[in-house]
Amino acid sequence: MGFETFGTVSFTAEAKTADFINYLEAGKVMATRCKKCGTSYFPPRVDCPSCLSSDVEWFEVKGKGRLATYTKVNYGPTGFEADAPYTLALGEFDSVQILGRLSRDIDEKDIKVGMGLTVSPVKLPNNRLAYEFRKA
């Protein structure tokens, strides 16, 4: 269990990466790295798709990333209607790429491809958990 509290709408209750949610609760956005072949994963994978080893470790996505591209969503899918408009973005960090939302605190006119970002956990209404990008 754990995944049912992830994001505005979640689709899965059980997954082997449920620790991701526990880490969010503890204030950390975590990725995984395979100890055998060294490949890093976000979204985290606890069985490595590259070498299929299960010897993986969690690490925190820290420091400054970069906004690769973004777009403003005016019409959300079912379940996300009340969230719209929101801005989806791809953030590039040291060893992983993350799809997420830009914090509503970032003024629309300040958004620029290439700008510095950090990624942080965020609490949603109804005790749900997600992560978002903030201006670095």
Add this chain to the structure above:
Amino acid sequence: MPERDVCLIAGGMNKWGVREAHLLDMVQEAAKECFDDIPALKKKDVDALLFASSYCGRNSFQVNIAPIVAERMGIRPTNICTRVDTLCAGGSSAIILAAGLIKAGMADIVMVSGGEKLYTPQRWETFYSELASIDHDWDGTQGMGLPPPWFALTAKAHMKHYGTKKEQLAAVSVKNWRNGSNNPKAQFQRKITLEEAMTARPVVPPLSLYDCCPITDGCAAVILTYAEKARELTDRPLVYIRGSAQATLHSMSMNWPGEHPADWPHMRAAVKKAYENARVTPGDISVAQTHDCFTISEIIEMEELGFCKKGEGGPFVGSGQGDFGGKIPVNTDGGLLSCGHPFGATGIRQALEILRQLQGRATNQVEGAHIGLTHNLSGLNVEHTVIIYGREP
């Protein structure tokens, strides 16, 4: 048994759009059009059915649909009868599988059909199902689900890296709506002006209304067989499947394999292999049906298919090189933008248009067309499928 050459011999589609009809009603409409196209074929001789559909399990609440499709078409497949699902490329996947079965002698005459019923009284069903068509645990939880946001990201990246302009996006839409304006089966039959395309309301900037293909109810069907049988059944020129490929390098936005969202290495992988298999180069292609789910898609496809250099797709479409009289006419029946996009049926509609083009009986005929290409992208741009057809094997 030696490998057999595979031919596409007939096809048809029903009226696409917002239809007051069940998926299985539309299956029958398309099948009738298809069988009417090949009067010498007896339905009892069809020994295989592949049916491409992604949303039948959700919007039509029907799984294991292939036997029901066979029953509605009045055929009795004895070699294989199954459903194929690769979302927007399901029809092309089914054609590739049918060609393999025929080539290997595991089936002789294959009905390949596909379709979707996407407009239901509960409109939210489709917008919820969209979340199931991507990696829903991760991309979906962020509210990525409906395709426009991803292709808006793609368009932004193309504009930034290559200087592509909104007018060039609009040129694709104006061309494809014009090509579809005389296609009675298309969802829309009217022309739009550049100004209409430029001033339409935004969907996800920089994409506006005419940059996006619609949601569509519809079905299509084609018949494939081996060359000797094809000669028995039709006097029309034979259209052979020369080569194909389907490639995927990732499954979701975060594992994107390109330098940026407008760089599509997985498409290049499929294109390279399909050209090799078909023993052709980009300059040999007379006519192409490519996946214009959004105007930006067609622009990038021109580049990745090798019709122009990487980054020059904007000027290519803007100067009419993808139109009649240009380098290569693309989406001659209206494409997804005008015909609409009932996912599993789209690859079959493209095959039908190439069949007609290579047999010289298309509504918007490309003079002397002898090699044709279809291309689908599927899902959140996770897979690319290319099929090359020719007048010679």
